[in-house]
Amino acid sequence: MSDQYAYLRGEFVSLDNATINIRTHGFLYGTAVFEGIKAYWLPETGQMSVFRMVEHYKRLIQSCRILRLRSPIDAETMGNLTIELIRRNQCQGPTYIRPIVYKADLRIGPILTVENTKDDFCLFTVPMDGYLDTSKGLKVGVSSWRRLDDNAIPARAKVNGAYVNTALAKTDGYLSGFDDVVVLTNEGHVAEGSAMNLFLVRDNQLITSSITENILEGITRDTIIQLAQQELGLSIVSRPIDRTELYVADEAFFVGTATELAPITSFDNRPVGDGKVGTISTKLRDLYSKAIHGLLPQYSHWLTKV
Ligand code: PMP
Numbered sequence: 001m002s003d004q005y006a007y008l009r010g011e012f013v014s015l016d017n018a019t020i021n022i023r024t025h026g027f028l029y030g031t032a033v034f035e036g037i038k039a040y041w042l043p044e045t046g047q048m049s050v051f052r053m054v055e056h057y058k059r060l061i062q063s064c065r066i067l068r069l070r071s072p073i074d075a076e077t078m079g080n081l082t083i084e085l086i087r088r089n090q091c092q093g094p095t096y097i098r099p100i101v102y103k104a105d106l107r108i109g110p111i112l113t114v115e116n117t118k119d120d121f122c123l124f125t126v127p128m129d130g131y132l133d134t135s136k137g138l139k140v141g142v143s144s145w146r147r148l149d150d151n152a153i154p155a156r157a158k159v160n161g162a163y164v165n166t167a168l169a170k171t172d173g174y175l176s177g178f179d180d181v182v183v184l185t186n187e188g189h190v191a192e193g194s195a196m197n198l199f200l201v202r203d204n205q206l207i208t209s210s211i212t213e214n215i216l217e218g219i220t221r222d223t224i225i226q227l228a229q230q231e232l233g234l235s236i237v238s239r240p241i242d243r244t245e246l247y248v249a250d251e252a253f254f255v256g257t258a259t260e261l262a263p264i265t266s267f268d269n270r271p272v273g274d275g276k277v278g279t280i281s282t283k284l285r286d287l288y289s290k291a292i293h294g295l296l297p298q299y300s301h302w303l304t305k306v
Contacts, residue, residue: 026102030161033063063157096128131258137265141178170194196256251278
């Protein structure tokens with residue numbers, strides 16, 4: 001028996017008993033939205049802290065609106081339950097937190113708005129250190145799978161069913177010998193990684209895809225933009241990115257809550273810059289690591305202490 005808890009159907013239950021009925025709409029049709037949030041141990045104060053929790057729950061509510069999901073609880077209550085779960089699970093190191101709002105009624109038929117049906121909220125945590133290796137640089141390929149369009153399954157919402165696209169792209173990339181992939185939009189522009197946003201460095205300027213390029217509006221993306229501007233004085237441009245810009249970039253890296261900042265050292269077997277992890281990537285990776293561990297006092301508003 002696990003000693004861990006989850007939150008399901010309005011109560012804390014043993015993680016082993018946190019199961020749902022096979023007729024659940026969210027399981028049948030992928031009609032659910034989620035967040036991936038991370039909490040870290042703060043070495044200086046000796047406590048856990050959730051990184052940018054407010055922004056994650058704001059985005060979860062935004063995803064609910066797009067998918068016509070009516071969460072039974074508001075963002076503030078979700079935050080309180082998250083803190084309570086971290087306490088109950090006695091988390092003391094890097095922890096991944098997965099809240100989900102899902103269509104909970106047992107029903108055949110994809111329509112989202114049916115009277116007297118219920119949407120529900122659930123939550124669990126897992127220990128997570130190192131989703132991708134951030135130390136030596138990733139070998140990345142351009143996927144033949146295209147990113148979902150805003151008018152198909154909107155990337156702006158973190159929809160469970162949309163991660164079939166991620167799974168196809170990531171798996172085929174992996175089987176071709178890459179650590180991860182870049183997916184292109186239907187127009188052929190660079191969207192993002194399998195489950196992370198992308199930055200390129202060209203002539204000391206950071207370039208990242210604009211939010212109208214079928215990307216998730218990443219919270220780490222926003223964190224990195226702020227750190228790059230405020231701490232390193234770099235200029236940042238958000239715009240459509242051509243595929244061949246990958247091949248001529250000086251540096252490149254993925255960012256995401258699970259990924260943190262992972263430098264990329266090749267695209268389609270062409271070295272990025274000199275093929276080594278770049279200096280801007282290294283500086284930003286170290287700043288990000290300090291921020292999440294509470295070592296940059298000017299960004300303490302990003303931390304929710306447990
Ligand atoms: N894009 C996709 C498709 C993702 O799944 C993620 C991970 N949530 C990201 C980008 C990065 O977003 P964030 O920094 O908010 O975790």
